[in-house]
Amino acid sequence: MPYGPYVTIDLDKIEHNARTITTLCGKHGIEVCGVTKVTCGMPQVAKAMLRGGVACIGESRMKNIHRLKANGVAAEFTLLRIPPLSAADDIVTSVDMSLNSELSVIQALSEAAFRRGLVHNIMIMVDLGDLREGVWPDDLLPMVREVVELPGIRIAGLGTNLSCYGGIVPSGKNMNQLVDHARRVETAFDIKLRYISGGNSSSLNLIASGKMPRGVNHIRIGEGILLGRETIHRRAWPDAHQDAFLLHAEIIELKEKPSVPIGETGEDAFGGRPEFVDKGERDRAILNIGREDVVVEGLKPVEPNISILGASSDHLIADVTEAEHLQLGGELAFFMNYGALLAAMTSEYVEKRPMRGIELVSEHRHVVLAEVSSRDKAESHPIVNIEELAAGLNQLGVFFTRRQHIRDDRKVVSEAMAEIIDEDLVPLVYANDPKTCPGIYQGLALSLPFLGAIIFSAHGSSITAFSELPVGPGGEAPRLESERIVFVGLREVSSEESQLVRRSRISAYTLEDIDALGMREVMYRALRTASMGTDGIHVTLDMDALDTSVAPAVSRPVRGGLSYREGHLAMEMIAKSGLMRSLAVVDYVPEKDVNRATADAATEYVLSLFGKKILRI
Numbered sequence: 001m002p003y004g005p006y007v008t009i010d011l012d013k014i015e016h017n018a019r020t021i022t023t024l025c026g027k028h029g030i031e032v033c034g035v036t037k038v039t040c041g042m043p044q045v046a047k048a049m050l051r052g053g054v055a056c057i058g059e060s061r062m063k064n065i066h067r068l069k070a071n072g073v074a075a076e077f078t079l080l081r082i083p084p085l086s087a088a089d090d091i092v093t094s095v096d097m098s099l100n101s102e103l104s105v106i107q108a109l110s111e112a113a114f115r116r117g118l119v120h121n122i123m124i125m126v127d128l129g130d131l132r133e134g135v136w137p138d139d140l141l142p143m144v145r146e147v148v149e150l151p152g153i154r155i156a157g158l159g160t161n162l163s164c165y166g167g168i169v170p171s172g173k174n175m176n177q178l179v180d181h182a183r184r185v186e187t188a189f190d191i192k193l194r195y196i197s198g199g200n201s202s203s204l205n206l207i208a209s210g211k212m213p214r215g216v217n218h219i220r221i222g223e224g225i226l227l228g229r230e231t232i233h234r235r236a237w238p239d240a241h242q243d244a245f246l247l248h249a250e251i252i253e254l255k256e257k258p259s260v261p262i263g264e265t266g267e268d269a270f271g272g273r274p275e276f277v278d279k280g281e282r283d284r285a286i287l288n289i290g291r292e293d294v295v296v297e298g299l300k301p302v303e304p305n306i307s308i309l310g311a312s313s314d315h316l317i318a319d320v321t322e323a324e325h326l327q328l329g330g331e332l333a334f335f336m337n338y339g340a341l342l343a344a345m346t347s348e349y350v351e352k353r354p355m356r357g358i359e360l361v362s363e364h365r366h367v368v369l370a371e372v373s374s375r376d377k378a379e380s381h382p383i384v385n386i387e388e389l390a391a392g393l394n395q396l397g398v399f400f401t402r403r404q405h406i407r408d409d410r411k412v413v414s415e416a417m418a419e420i421i422d423e424d425l426v427p428l429v430y431a432n433d434p435k436t437c438p439g440i441y442q443g444l445a446l447s448l449p450f451l452g453a454i455i456f457s458a459h460g461s462s463i464t465a466f467s468e469l470p471v472g473p474g475g476e477a478p479r480l481e482s483e484r485i486v487f488v489g490l491r492e493v494s495s496e497e498s499q500l501v502r503r504s505r506i507s508a509y510t511l512e513d514i515d516a517l518g519m520r521e522v523m524y525r526a527l528r529t530a531s532m533g534t535d536g537i538h539v540t541l542d543m544d545a546l547d548t549s550v551a552p553a554v555s556r557p558v559r560g561g562l563s564y565r566e567g568h569l570a571m572e573m574i575a576k577s578g579l580m581r582s583l584a585v586v587d588y589v590p591e592k593d594v595n596r597a598t599a600d601a602a603t604e605y606v607l608s609l610f611g612k613k614i615l616r617i
């Protein structure tokens with residue numbers, strides 16, 4: 001156990017606060033963007049906010065956004081800080097929307113997006129008097145006139161930021177001005193703005209009072225969710241927790257001492273001249289935390305009868321005379337204000353301990369291994385090495401049961417899949433013959449939860465398996481919808497197949513897309529599409545998605561597939577997302593497999609999907 005100070009982060013409380021605030025805002029037609037920047041973009045925090053109903057994640061730093069995405073946060077991202085000119089390329093490929101106020105930056109974003117055939121969303125910020133970022137209202141229409149002409153840019157909305165610098169309070173008046181500016185832009189250029197973004201946590205009071213103008217339909221909330229406070233008076237928000245984050249430090253000295261220092265006084269360690277009130281002898285505790293770790297002025301002891309006397313770089317001194325049961329080696333806990341939280345989350349000396357009261361429901365760890373084969377008995381050379389797979393799953397702490405092999409009949413496969421999913425177990429089916437897939441998808445479409453799917457495959461022909469999905473239980477919509485299906489790794493697609501993709505709204509990433517965007521980005525987008533509004537995802541790994549040097553023994557090999565590393569990166573990102581509810585591994589021709597290289601690779605990728613670290617991303 002590390003013995004420095006630490007911050008506990010109660011993810012259930014963050015989720016609860018997010019739900020309180022998104023519910024309130026939802027009643028007023030306002031969508032909430034959850035802001036994680038004060039936590040340095042902590043993935044668990046972003047996931048808790050998303051569970052609590054925020055529509056997207058707002059961050060100020062690209063580095064945080066990349067960390068969130070790499071850790072399986074499947075959300076839309078908004079870049080809050082006005083982007084630097086130099087970051088255009090990174091921004092258009094990595095974030096969905098950025099807040100902007102400078103024409104030349106928007107031009108750079110346009111150029112970068114257009115070059116890649118992308119469209120980047122911007123929110124134009126208007127300065128309504130707080131004097132931080134934003135276009136001056138007089139300059140708004142002239143600027144928009146230029147922006148609407150730019151290729152690769154969509155003006156998604158108009159926003160403002162108040163209270164952060166000038167302390168300006170959001171009011172019916174300035175918010176109406178924002179709505180008026182937006183309407184003027186819409187009329188002058190005949191465009192529709194998706195968002196009118198009415199600020200940050202300082203707008204919560206206005207929303208709760210019902211006085212936020214109706215046009216405002218978006219807000220960006222950090223502190224309100226994380227610390228459970230509005231930020232005009234810093235009052236606790238109703239039905240929100242203020243202690244989702246607590247700082248803990250250890251008592252390293254506990255002694256009775258006089259309350260006034262002895263001797264001639266000069267400057268203290270920070271150039272101040274301290275003053276002291278004589279209260280006689282007091283019990284004083286020194287804690288192993290100081291100005292190097294937090295903003296001491298932003299701490300408040302959880303125990304009410306303790307007061308902070310002062311601090312130097314590494315020591316915090318507290319008067320504990322009134323406190324009971326304290327001892328050397330014990331700990332004290334503190335509430336933090338925004339500044340103290342920011343410093344504690346940034347300090348490398350302060351350990352972060354995210355906690356959840358309940359077990360992660362999305363982390364299904366009980367797997368059913370089942371083989372699908374055409375003969376009446378199992379394959380003598382299956383696509384995975386069963387013993388090795390079983391041992392590997394064991395090591396990863398994944399429980400598994402083995403089922404008798406499933407006969408390769410569409411109806412039989414479909415029913416077996418649905419049955420396993422209904423039992424809340426994860427089917428891990430493997431089959432040498434890729435034609436097993438339609439039965440698998442039918443089973444998914446029929447089974448209880450709504451699932452998305454990520455299909456790794458080289459051939460467009462695998463798309464046709466989705467052209468005839470059955471309706472769900474009770475004649476409802478299929479449990480697997482085409483909007484939530486993503487293909488990755490395609491490189492042989494006929495024109496009819498690409499038409500089918502377009503008609504059905506299936507997403508497809510070809511090898512070309514992977515070259516342009518990078519595997520990380522493609523996987524992140526795939527995870528987002530497949531998980532949006534679903535209870536998890538199914539993954540099909542057709543071994544022909546991988547390059548022939550990695551998996552040569554497939555039925556119809558095509559060169560130029562996913563590299564060994566790209567494959568593992570993809571699997572590890574899926575594992576980290578905790579979203580996988582079902583897995584199929586298909587396409588194997590044992591006669592072609594010299595030294596079982598392809599089977600070994602398949603086994604390794606499956607373990608990677610369950611969290612075995614190969615690349616250590």
Ligand SMILES: *Cc1c(COP(=O)(O)O)cnc(C)c1O
Pocket residue numbers: 035037060080081099161199200201202220221222223224231
């Ligand atoms: C930080 C930030 C927010 C969130 O502010 P909170 O006071 O934490 O709610 C919203 N918008 C912008 C532009 C920000 O920089």
